[in-house]
Amino acid sequence: MSRTSRPLASILGVVLLAVLWGAAAASAQPAPAPAAKRPMTLVDLLNIPGVLDPQLSPDGRQVLYVQDAADWRANRRIGHIHRIDITGENAVQLTFGERGESSPRWSPDGRRIAFLARRDQDASNQIYLLEADGGEARRLMAHPTSPGAIQWAADGQSIYFVASDAPSAEERERQRLQDDVFAFEANWKHRHLWRVTLDGVTTQVTAGDFSVWSYAFDDAGRRVALARAPGPILEFALDQEVWVMNADGSDARQLTDNAVAEGNVGLSPDGTQVLFTVDANQAFEPYYNDKIFVVPASGGPARVLMADAAQEVERAAWTKDGRGIYFVANVGVTSHLARVDVQSQQVTVLTSGDHSLQGWSFVASADRHVFQVDEPTRFGDVWTLAAQPGATMTRVTDVFGHLDREFQIPRQARVTWKGRDGATIEGLLHYPIDYTEGRRYPLVVNTHGGPAVSDKFGFSGWTNYVQVLAARGYAVFRPNHRGSTGYTDAFLRDMVGHYFNEAQHDVMLGVDHLVAIGLADPERLVKMGWSAGGHMTNKIITMTGRFKAASSGAGAANWISMYAQSDMRNNRTPWFGGTPWQADAPIDAYWDHSPLKDVARVTTPTLFIVGEADPRVPPPQSVEMYRGVKAAGAPTALYLAPREGHNWVELRHRLFKMNVELEWFEKHAMGREYTWEQAPSEASAGGPR
DSSP states (O other): OOOOOOOHHHHHHHHHHHHHHHHHHHHHOEEEOOOBBBBHHHHHHHHSSSEEEEEOOSSSSSEEEEEEETTTTTTEEEEEEEETTTTSOOOOOOOOTTEEEEEEEEOOOSSSEEEEOOOOOOOSSSEEEEEEEEOOOOEEEOOOSOOEEEEETTTTSSEEEEEEEEOOHHHHHHTTTTTTOOOOTOOOEEEEEEEETTTOOOEEESSSSSEEEEEEEEESSEEEEEESSSSSSSSGGGGGGGEEEEEOOOEEEEOOOOSSEEEEEOTTTTTEEEEEEEEEEETTTTTEEEEEEEEETTTTOOESSTTTOEEEEEEEEOOOSSEEEEEEEETTTEEEEEEEEEETOEEOOOOSOOOEEEEEETTTTTTTEEEEEETTTTTEEEEEESSSSTTOOOOOSSSSSHHHBBBOOEEEEEEEEEEESSEEEEEEOOTTTTTTOOOOOEEEEOSSSSSSOOOOOOOOOTTTOHHHHHHHOEEEEEEEEETTTOOOOHHHGGTOSSSSSSSHHHHHHHHHHHHHOOOEEEEEEEEEETTTHHHHHHHHHHOOOOEEEEEEOOOOHHHHHHHSSSOOTTTEEEEEESSSTTTOOOHHHHHOGGGGGGGGGOSSOEEEEEETTTSSSOOHHHHHHHHHHHHHHHHHEEEEEEEEOOOOOHHHHHHHHHHHHHHIIIIIIIIIOOOOOOOOGGGGGGOOO
């Protein structure tokens, strides 16, 4: 973890002072012993600050980022904008609004910062401007709907943003009268591209019966690439297509026409080529690892880069000279930054280590990358990397350095085993605190969501709370079963035609491996997971009674009803070979892979937990599974969180979820009492301002 070096004379001066001061201090009193590390609690985990959205300045000398903290009085996390030199010095908090701020963006000359905030009488977020040296921010405009996806124009005289169309006067009056019955999946407004000048004059750039999902300019700011679709909700995800147009909205041209969801668009520096990523092969057939495609901006066929590569592309951007593309590659239990030459398709990997990368972007004017590194003992500090060959990563922030000094953090390791067909499967193992070789430990098996993602090295957060589980003596196993990304297309596509094919067997064979090597206690097994991890939990408890306790978070029970209930269906069609309502529908495939079909076999005490407003895996799925397990006679309970969608936001709901699971695991797997952790008192509940 190297840091940018200071001048030698400065370093020698500091060292000399340190030696002199240390000698004087030693003669005065003995140095205090370092404080002993302690186990993490649930509240400790929820109170860890977060770092988001790092933005490198145009000259490459400073970084903006959002740092958030738990505000227990507000019952949510609130973030503020910070600035720091890339040397790690001169860190300063720039904003202090009561509701927080987000999306900081440097002006092209580095003199101003645009950001989003809701202040004073704002009805929603608005764009604010702040001098880079600090001072009082001013609101740039009062747009009728909340702007997002803000980007500075190349000349620095205006800012682009995407915003929903405003409701009409008639619609506002109906809302006032509560005459507001609405049509299902039609209660939305298109999202279009706008521009606002620095004196607050707004101009709508795109208009029509479509919505802008993402956009990017060429270096000169004259042309813009867009991903646009017939509407802004997930119902229209597969209808996204790539377009290019002039910066004023004229001369719009469609470049793709298929049934996959293009995204992550980027114009080459000279504006002649457009890159995009999509989970497809060269024929634009869906459900593959995300890949990079390049298409001429003048029109023509798109071609895929690295068609047969094992990794998945998470994000991508053009190099400064336009001859290559930088990308973040999901490689199983890690992710790394790499570069591919557009012509030769030769790949150069630029980072290494047991970590995952987040929040990456490349700033061409500085010829430097900025990103966050999630490590087993650090929860995503900001780093930079110069684009020159042989450059090494440099850490910028030290927000999370205290974690390993203050808390007992479990050791992580890669573990591999064989699937039924001999395929190599891997995952992560978090060891119990004070692990002793040769001793067996209770094992929590936590399967990831997606399922088209992978668990990677990193600190982990409240959803897994592995630090607390490890402190209570559990080992935690996180398998990247078949269907995970970053392990070849064939590995991912094992679910095509049959969701539960090898994946559930991969998980159980991983458990068997940990039992066979003497680490896992076969009499104290626990299963948990959220979303696709909940689907897997529901399936596994119908297969075996080996688990003493389980928790299914937002899991599917009945794929037939789930298909219609969820706001996302595009992946489920290839899983089962069609829709459940088409002619000659593959109903048998849907039902045969539904955990509800075999729920009568369940003997495992199982919790079900779901957000009351979850559109992705709606509450009826948990209700169906809960009623089936209850009828089977196994201990069970179902909890719904008001106001929560698929990803829970409120701090007290998060704390409840962890508490109720721990109580369930301790009772049924360990035979121990559990005392619930309490939220901080109202007197101390406010987060930092």
